[in-house]
Amino acid sequence: MESVDYQNVISDKDIRRFPISITTTEVNLTGSWRFYKPVFKEKISPCSVGCPANTNIPKYIHYLLKNDMDKAAEILRRENPFPATCGRVCPHFCQSKCNRKDYDGAVEIKQIERFVGDYALKVPPKKVKVLSNKKVAIVGGGPAGLSCAYFLALSGYRVDVFEKERFLGGLLVYGIPDYRLPKEIPIKEIENILEVGNINVNVGVNVNREKIEELKKEYNAVFVALGLSIDKVPGDVVVDNKRVFSGYELLKEIKVNGNVYLDGDSISVLGGGNVAFDIARSIRRLGKDVNIICMETLETSPAFEDEKKEAIEEGIKVIDSRFLQDLEFRGDGLHLQLRGVDKVLDNYEPVLNDYIEGIDTDILIVAIGRKREESILGTEGVFFGGDFYNGAKTVIEAIASGKKVAFEIVAKLEGKEFKLMNDDDQFFRSTDDFDEYKVIPFERINLNYFSEQEPIKLSKLAANERVNNFNEVVQKPSLEKILREAKRCFSCGVCNECKTCWFFCPDMCIDVHEGVNFDYSFCKGCGVCSEECPRGVIEMVEDK
Amino acid sequence: MDFREVTNIEYMNQGDFACPGCGAGLSMRHALKVLGDNTVIVMPASCWSIISGVFPTAALQVPLMHVPFATAAAVASGVKNAFRKKGQEDVNVVCWAGDGGTFDIGLQALSGAAERKEDIIYVCYDNEAYMNTGIQRSSATPPGAWTTTTPTGNPLIYEKKDMFNIVVSHNPAYVATSTIAYPDDFYQKFEKAKNAKGFRFIHLLSACPPGWRIDSKDSVKAMRLAVESGVFVLMEKEQGKPVKVTYKPKGLVPVREYLLFQGRYKHLNEDTVNEIQIMINEHLMSLGLL
Numbered sequence: 001m002e003s004v005d006y007q008n009v010i011s012d013k014d015i016r017r018f019p020i021s022i023t024t025t026e027v028n029l030t031g032s033w034r035f036y037k038p039v040f041k042e043k044i045s046p047c048s049v050g051c052p053a054n055t056n057i058p059k060y061i062h063y064l065l066k067n068d069m070d071k072a073a074e075i076l077r078r079e080n081p082f083p084a085t086c087g088r089v090c091p092h093f094c095q096s097k098c099n100r101k102d103y104d105g106a107v108e109i110k111q112i113e114r115f116v117g118d119y120a121l122k123v124p125p126k127k128v129k130v131l132s133n134k135k136v137a138i139v140g141g142g143p144a145g146l147s148c149a150y151f152l153a154l155s156g157y158r159v160d161v162f163e164k165e166r167f168l169g170g171l172l173v174y175g176i177p178d179y180r181l182p183k184e185i186p187i188k189e190i191e192n193i194l195e196v197g198n199i200n201v202n203v204g205v206n207v208n209r210e211k212i213e214e215l216k217k218e219y220n221a222v223f224v225a226l227g228l229s230i231d232k233v234p235g236d237v238v239v240d241n242k243r244v245f246s247g248y249e250l251l252k253e254i255k256v257n258g259n260v261y262l263d264g265d266s267i268s269v270l271g272g273g274n275v276a277f278d279i280a281r282s283i284r285r286l287g288k289d290v291n292i293i294c295m296e297t298l299e300t301s302p303a304f305e306d307e308k309k310e311a312i313e314e315g316i317k318v319i320d321s322r323f324l325q326d327l328e329f330r331g332d333g334l335h336l337q338l339r340g341v342d343k344v345l346d347n348y349e350p351v352l353n354d355y356i357e358g359i360d361t362d363i364l365i366v367a368i369g370r371k372r373e374e375s376i377l378g379t380e381g382v383f384f385g386g387d388f389y390n391g392a393k394t395v396i397e398a399i400a401s402g403k404k405v406a407f408e409i410v411a412k413l414e415g416k417e418f419k420l421m422n423d424d425d426q427f428f429r430s431t432d433d434f435d436e437y438k439v440i441p442f443e444r445i446n447l448n449y450f451s452e453q454e455p456i457k458l459s460k461l462a463a464n465e466r467v468n469n470f471n472e473v474v475q476k477p478s479l480e481k482i483l484r485e486a487k488r489c490f491s492c493g494v495c496n497e498c499k500t501c502w503f504f505c506p507d508m509c510i511d512v513h514e515g516v517n518f519d520y521s522f523c524k525g526c527g528v529c530s531e532e533c534p535r536g537v538i539e540m541v542e543d544k
Numbered sequence: 545m546d547f548r549e550v551t552n553i554e555y556m557n558q559g560d561f562a563c564p565g566c567g568a569g570l571s572m573r574h575a576l577k578v579l580g581d582n583t584v585i586v587m588p589a590s591c592w593s594i595i596s597g598v599f600p601t602a603a604l605q606v607p608l609m610h611v612p613f614a615t616a617a618a619v620a621s622g623v624k625n626a627f628r629k630k631g632q633e634d635v636n637v638v639c640w641a642g643d644g645g646t647f648d649i650g651l652q653a654l655s656g657a658a659e660r661k662e663d664i665i666y667v668c669y670d671n672e673a674y675m676n677t678g679i680q681r682s683s684a685t686p687p688g689a690w691t692t693t694t695p696t697g698n699p700l701i702y703e704k705k706d707m708f709n710i711v712v713s714h715n716p717a718y719v720a721t722s723t724i725a726y727p728d729d730f731y732q733k734f735e736k737a738k739n740a741k742g743f744r745f746i747h748l749l750s751a752c753p754p755g756w757r758i759d760s761k762d763s764v765k766a767m768r769l770a771v772e773s774g775v776f777v778l779m780e781k782e783q784g785k786p787v788k789v790t791y792k793p794k795g796l797v798p799v800r801e802y803l804l805f806q807g808r809y810k811h812l813n814e815d816t817v818n819e820i821q822i823m824i825n826e827h828l829m830s831l832g833l834l
């Protein structure tokens with residue numbers, strides 16, 4: 001023990017105030033009392049399990065609230081090179097897993113992602129410095145192919161992308177209408193991806209089976225993500241581009257030219273998916289009367305709920321539970337004979353009933369789905385992904401598929417084994433930014449630190465303001481709204497430096513800075529920090 | 545409360561002798577964050593006499609005066625008046641006493657100081673028994689609780705002494721009850737006490753893991769449950785104003801939940817728990833909370 005130098009004890013200040021012992025109790029290393037010790041272990045939030053790309057959502061929300069937008073954008077783009085696009089068109093599976101869902105409503109992650117994503121548009125990712133002499137060919141420049149190219153380029157590989165169309169982007173650029181996704185957004189994000197370097201783009205190249213065989217010889221690995229390229233058409237219907245059109249082709253034309261000429265005012269769209277609703281809403285914006293004919297009921301049809309709701313608001317009539325039995329050319333128009341549908345089986349076969357209905361229409365647009373070019377599928381020794389491999393899925397699923405394949409290719413070329421971080425949840429992140437794979441359940445959240453607060457309401461253009469133009473329907477939320485919504489995030493399993501542990505530590509052993517640091521010399525191991533942590537980041541382990 | 549905005553300055557040193565999870569140590573840490581270093585602590589015999597360390601070491605960075613059990617308020621009165629004579633009116637003189645030194649042994653000195661309207665802050669950290677000497681019952685021990693001197697439980701007729709109203713009847717400047725499990729409430733009340741002039745009294749509920757027979761990690765949870773179940777009501781009274789309940793639990797937690805997770809109540813049978821619930825309900829009704 002330090003001896004006390006009484007000469008120094010007596011200063012003017014002490015005489016004026018009060019006698020005081022000046023040796024501190026820090027000579028007692030109370031850490032020796034401990035049986036259990038707290039450890040900092042970041043875990044997995046349920047939202048990031050819900051996200052097919054497994055984005056670390058709480059982490060980028062944390063940096064958004066810390067006003068470190070560069071870091072937020074970086075974290076978001078670690079897992080997904082298309083955040084601004086996904087902030088608009090992704091159905092946000094994450095929100096349906098949000099722990100806050102049953103408490104006071106899921107956090108509006110979509111709007112937060114859009115906000116951070118829009119910021120990220122202006123900050124291109126850093127150029128990679130590592131360069132490998134290995135080359136990878138990517139066939140298909142849609143979200144899956146580009147995502148694969150991005151992650152391969154980040155890992156230092158040289159990538160050649162082959163795209164059939166004049167521009168990269170696939171459905172993002174050619175398929176999703178401007179009122180949902182303005183085309184400059186994916187175009188800018190693609191530019192950012194190319195900023196990484198090492199990516200060589202070949203547009204206007206049609207790749208068939210023979211070409212793939214050639215690529216296999218020339219490149220160390222080949223990734224095929226051609227998407228779905230062939231329209232499905234009901235049995236006796238022929239797309240003649242006069243009275244009967246393909247929804248996909250029309251969408252592409254509208255996206256490129258902003259308009260399309262259709263000879264007639266009453267249009268019927270066949271199909272119940274997003275494309276059917278997209279083309280119906282696009283045609284509606286060109287001043288036509290549109291109805292949608294689908295086999296499913298409106299509630300069970302596969303389109304996103306928002307799409308259905310907004311379509312009906314815009315005056316589109318949905319004729320649901322109907323099957324197109326027959327089509328007849330009558331004068332300048334068409335006569336459609338529809339049968340009632342009781343239910344739709346899992347293989348998309350309808351169970352018909354006796355109800356028959358006839359409707360007259362000028363033009364029929366077919367949008368009942370697409371299929372892939374089967375002849376390519378058999379090729380051995382190449383990687384497949386995206387919609388081409390998984391069937392019609394969402395943008396984020398294509399991105400996630402491209403990312404996983406990129407790391408599979410990296411593992412293969414480096415002679416390692418590719419491993420998911422969790423097989424049950426198909427969990428994979430490009431960076432290992434957690435300490436333990438454990439999904440935080442609602443019960444682990446300490447609700448005493450959260451008061452109930454409604455999610456923000458989206459501001460949308462009114463139906464009459466949007467039916468005659470292609471302006472984005474969902475308006476950009478204000479910064480204030482976004483921050484309020486971001487603060488609602490429980491940040492499950494991810495430290496957001498709330499300092500609750502620091503506040504309740506009776507022994508002053510906690511320092512919160514880029515995570516939680518413990519002073520084990522004095523920590524008595526009481527465990528209050530672990531119990532009070534609102535988000536399950538601190539755990540007590542036996543101290544040997 | 546945003547804990548990021550709480551000051552980083554500590555007036556307490558590491559290495560104190562508080563048990564793991566001690567509510568009293570935590571309360572002192574935050575009380576000093578509000579009161580600042582222009583503070584003198586007067587301390588009768590209590591757990592804190594031990595926590596503060598052995599001479600010449602000290603757990604506090606402010607002057608601390610150990611005084612006999614019965615004399616905290618009297619000594620504090622003297623200290624404050626000495627400062628006043630020296631022209632140092634602004635020093636916070638704080639009595640930091642346990643429930644024994646307040647409810648039982650220190651009561652007459654406390655009453656005297658309150659009656660003379662001495663300009664001191666009297667903080668009672670109430671862990672509901674003489675914990676330091678081995679968990680003997682005090683008049684702050686709640687009905688039903690086990691202690692080493694009430695091995696079959698504190699008789700139900702021994703209601704916990706109503707310290708809040710005893711002090712209120714002296715008409716002091718400020719009286720409040722609080723607990724560190726409610727940081728907003730705790731900080732606001734200490735701020736108010738610091739800024740008021742005259743006799744100020746704060747009654748803190750402070751969990752004692754060994755004495756309450758709870759896991760040290762549940763210390764803050766226990767204090768919170770006491771409030772959520774209505775066992776301990778957070779209230780305050782400023783001079784000339786009516787008693788104000790500062791926190792109304794959103795939905796009262798059944799007292800059973802608070803009692804039965806503590807070892808000191810584990811011997812209680814269903815009937816006794818119900819009787820205690822009725823006592824709590826009556827108290828809450830008298831405050832207009834039920």
